[in-house]
Amino acid sequence: MAEHAYRLLSAIGGTVAALVMLLGVVIPAFRRTAVPRVQATTGPVDWAALVLPAIVLVLGIIPTMGVNHFGYGYRQSVALWFRGLSAENPGVAVICHAPLIHRIHAPAAWAILAVWPLARLVHAWSVPLWYLWRPYVLYRGRAPAHPAGPGTGGHRRRRIGVRH
Numbered sequence: 001m002a003e004h005a006y007r008l009l010s011a012i013g014g015t016v017a018a019l020v021m022l023l024g025v026v027i028p029a030f031r032r033t034a035v036p037r038v039q040a041t042t043g044p045v046d047w048a049a050l051v052l053p054a055i056v057l058v059l060g061i062i063p064t065m066g067v068n069h070f071g072y073g074y075r076q077s078v079a080l081w082f083r084g085l086s087a088e089n090p091g092v093a094v095i096c097h098a099p100l101i102h103r104i105h106a107p108a109a110w111a112i113l114a115v116w117p118l119a120r121l122v123h124a125w126s127v128p129l130w131y132l133w134r135p136y137v138l139y140r141g142r143a144p145a146h147p148a149g150p151g152t153g154g155h156r157r158r159r160i161g162v163r164h
Contacts, residue, residue, distance in 0.1 A: 003075075006075065010064075011064060014060065014061075014064045015064070017060075018057060018060060018061055018064075021053060021056075021057050021060075022057060024053065024124075025050055025053050025054050025057065028050055029050050032046065032050070045115065045118045045119045046119055046120060048115050048119065049112075049115050049119035049120065049121050052108065052111050052112045052115060053112060055108050056105065056108045056112060059101060059104055059105040059108055060105055062101050063099065063101050063102060076094075077094050077095065077097060077098040077102075078095065078098050078102050080094050081094045082106075
């Protein structure tokens with residue numbers, strides 16, 4: 001793949017991922033601060049589960065807008081190291097020469113994995129998309145009950161054949 005096409009594809013893919021991640025941070029953060037019921041059940045781990053993706057987001061956007069804009073050879077360093085992780089042979093020497101922002105971005109993403117089992121991040125895998133197409137649920141209230149007559153022990157007397 002040509003270098004220009006690779007940069008364009010990675011910039012577009014990174015931008016889409018950043019926008020999706022931004023929504024994934026902003027929407028829960030809004031709910032945790034604006035909805036009293038959710039706010040009451042929010043703990044420190046829940047806040048960590050929102051702050052860590054925000055940090056990863058910022059650390060991912062900075063290289064895309066700054067370092068990559070000036071032509072950093074991502075394919076010869078970070079990409080080789082990342083592929084080496086899956087082959088259980090990461091080229092540590094390769095990543096050591098990468099810009100600092102790239103070296104911070106990866107461990108910050110690993111911190112999310114460390115918090116994952118302790119937080120509500122499981123919803124990233126179980127998104128209830130069926131909620132978008134479910135029928136509207138109508139909740140009906142009961143008609144207000146009339147107070148029972150005096151001396152009836154709290155029960156109303158029923159007349160046969162008359163609806164009350």
